[in-house]
Amino acid sequence: MNTSFKTALLTEDTRFYNEIKAPNIQQQEIRLNVYRNNVVVSLIDALCDIFPVTETLVGDVFFRAMARIYLLENQPSSPIISEYGVNFSDFIRTFEPAENLPFLADVAALEHEMLTLTHSEEYKTLDHDAVSTAFSSVEDPSVLLLNVPPTTKILASPFAIGSLYQAHFSDGHQCLNKVDINKSEYLLLIKSHLYAQLHVIQKEEAIFIKNLMQQRSLEDAVPDSDLFDLGKTLAKLIEWKVLTQIK
Known part of the structure; x- marks a missing residue:
C-alpha cells in the first residue's frame, strides 16, 4: 500500500488529498473518508476478535473508542491481521481511562499469548x-x-x-x-x-x-x-x- 495513502487512512494527514480527483478539498475528504472509515472499522473489528474478553470487560463502546486511539498510534506492520495488536496490552497500561482496571492489560496480554500459541x-x-x-x-x-x-x-x-x-x-x-x-x-x-x-x-x-x-x-x-x-x-x-x- 502507498505509504502516504496508508498514513492518510489512519491519521488526519491531508497531504494525500492532492492525489484525489475532486472539485474541492471537502469532496476530497468525503471520498477519502469512505476508505478511511472502512479501514478503521475493519481494524477495530479485528481487535475485537483478538481480544474478546478484554472487550467484554469494558463494554463495546469503551473498547472501540480505546481501539481507535490505539490504531491511530499503531499502524499494522503485517498484512496478516492476526498478528495485529502485539503491543495492545502495553498501550492499555498507559491508557488513562482504563487506569481503574489494573488487571485489564494482563487480560489483553494473555489473550494475545493464546492467539500466538494457537498459531x-x-x-x-x-x-x-x-x-x-x-x-x-x-x-x-x-x-x-x-x-x-x-x-x-x-x-x-x-x-x-x-x-x-x-x-x-x-x-x-x-x-x-x-x-x-x-x-x-x-x-x-x-x-x-x-x-x-x-x-x-x-x-x-x-x-x-x-x-x-x-x-x-x-x-x-x-x-x-x-x-x-x-x-x-x-x-x-x-x-x-x-x-x-x-x-
Whole structure:
C-alpha cells in the first residue's frame, strides 16, 4: 500500500488529498473518508476478535473508542491481521481511562499469548499407556526426564485473569462477575488439538513444570513443599496432553 495513502487512512494527514480527483478539498475528504472509515472499522473489528474478553470487560463502546486511539498510534506492520495488536496490552497500561482496571492489560496480554500459541507448532504428546510404559521400564523413575513442548508457558499474575478467561469461554458472561479478580493465579499455557489451552494451576505445580522445562530430572523437579502432590500433578499433565517424551 502507498505509504502516504496508508498514513492518510489512519491519521488526519491531508497531504494525500492532492492525489484525489475532486472539485474541492471537502469532496476530497468525503471520498477519502469512505476508505478511511472502512479501514478503521475493519481494524477495530479485528481487535475485537483478538481480544474478546478484554472487550467484554469494558463494554463495546469503551473498547472501540480505546481501539481507535490505539490504531491511530499503531499502524499494522503485517498484512496478516492476526498478528495485529502485539503491543495492545502495553498501550492499555498507559491508557488513562482504563487506569481503574489494573488487571485489564494482563487480560489483553494473555489473550494475545493464546492467539500466538494457537498459531505455533503443535507437538505429539504421550497418552496414559505410553507414560505408564516409560515409568515401568526403569528401576528408578526419579531419574527420568519428562519433556514438555517448547511452546509451553507458565504465567504468574497478581490477578485472576485465567479464571476470567475461562469464565468468558465456558458459562458465559454472567460468570465473570463471580471471579475474585484480586486473587493471584499461576497459569499453564499449552497447545493441544490445534488450539491453545489454558489451565489455572497451583504455585507448586507451576514450580514443578518450570523445573521440567529446565530439563531437571523428576526427583529434582519436585518442589520442596508438603502441598505438592506428584501423583495428581502427573495425572493432570497426562490428561492435558502436556508430556512429549520421557527418557
